[in-house]
Amino acid sequence: MSLLRVENATRAFGSLVAVNDVSLSVAPGKLQAVIGPNGAGKTTFFNLISGFFPPTSGKIYFDGKDVTGLAPHQRVQMGMARTFQITEIFPELTVRQNLRIPVEVAAGLRLRPWISRRMRDEIDARVVELMLQGNLEDKANRLVGELSHGDQRATEIMMALALKPRLLLLDEPTAGMGDQETYDITRLIRKLHREQSLAIVLIEHDMRVIFHLADRIMVLTEGRVLADGTPDEIAADERVQAAYLGESH
């Protein structure tokens, strides 16, 4: 059974149809890439999946349940987490504080006006574990706003992981990064995907990253699905070459 199923999702902004009748199905543990030129509707598609706004028409199912009308925090509760194209973090808080908030939410503590010492130790341990995974342990007490772009990205990804999701939505995690940073983030994503059998939907521009990581690739142009298949199928697809890969090479 698929973990995420999008059925004929459409989203219009006035007369502009940003996402037009898009369907997608992601199996547990798979890495699905979404590519397409700027303005193709990729981020809008993520906003529909994560509940930032509702689709004009169409349905979203997560884990077999219709989540089309649910608020973002309810989808998070069900195991869906996302990052943003433009990094969204708490810049005035430290790395530790940034991670601690989602860890506590995931532990079901968000309404607690106090916690026991034992509980606090468990939370701290989980935060440290996340910092180690994201190579952030030596920056634990730095304000996130002062970190490099790459480390901010890593923090944002680890914040999403702190929620213990089964589906992770990553919107251009390597955008605006140098080669080294891109490499580091790519390695991190691959590691998380392999080690935690986490399903990931990844929007990405960097073709090396895509063909390196993805189980399947969906190509969007002007809000519509141009092609959807394995990396080999996509690489061989003439329409994709003509419309998209061709012009970027």
Add this chain to the structure above:
Amino acid sequence: MKGPGQRSTNALVVLILATMPFWMQYVGGYTELATQVLVMALAAMSLNFLLGFTGTLSFGHAAYFGLGGYGVAMIIKYIAPSTPLGILVGVAVGTIAAMVIGALIIKLRGVYFAMVTIAFGQVFFFIAFRWNSVTGGDDGLTNWKRQALDLGFTRVELLDHALTFYYFVLLIFLLAAACMALILRSPFGRTLLAIRENERKARFLGIPVEHHLWLSFVISCAFCSLAGTLYALLNNFIDPRALYWGQSGNFVIMAVLGGMRSFWGPLVGAAIFVVLQDFISSRTENWMSFVGLFFVLIVLFFPRGVLGMIRRRSSQ
């Protein structure tokens, strides 16, 4: 927010407050003025729970302050001569009003939220102003007095013992402050910080933002109504000015003056405000314009407030 110096800061604050009645006279004050500092500080700190730690500006906190005050006054005057019962009812009334109004306005943000809190505040002001037969109208509620505490084994006189009443208020103030500090340092408190820092992100980390904002508003107003009950008890009097939006403005000034990012900042702001008000208003009618000027200067030169400025100096 915490830091290693937190514990010694707290100890220092307690020490200063515990001795305040004894040195207040040397800075031109008296015991009742010291009590007023505590009362206003509690109101400003409760406002700052929302402003400084949740990132939401309310310009209507006087409504809950006043409801607390009228609550305690009416209980003692009309129902039962009990100070604790009056306080409990005053806080309950303010809190229930905050629950209802909070639910109506919690979708609003920024300036819109602030404006609507003013509007709701003024509703209570006009009720108190007009409903003469119950509230005493413009003249306020007089002819009632705070009652002695009956502790079973002994009675604590509060009325003619300004010093005893000061320590009674200090005890409540410290308990309330400890409560707020604990909440702010809890997982729930950190969700408020998350909302202040980046509301959208908070949402996508699984926090139902409206629900948490509502809770924060209600908690804040509950402590503000507690301050209002103490205010009425201090003066043995309450009138519609306690509910007026100008009073809400004073709370905001105190919080910003002292430093809204620090826990004790509003206490410092309230102390400066209350003492200055007492000092200047005994010499000129236009004391508000002096406070206004002072406020503008602080905001211009010390955007982090007085305490924020001292912190920064000492950490350099």
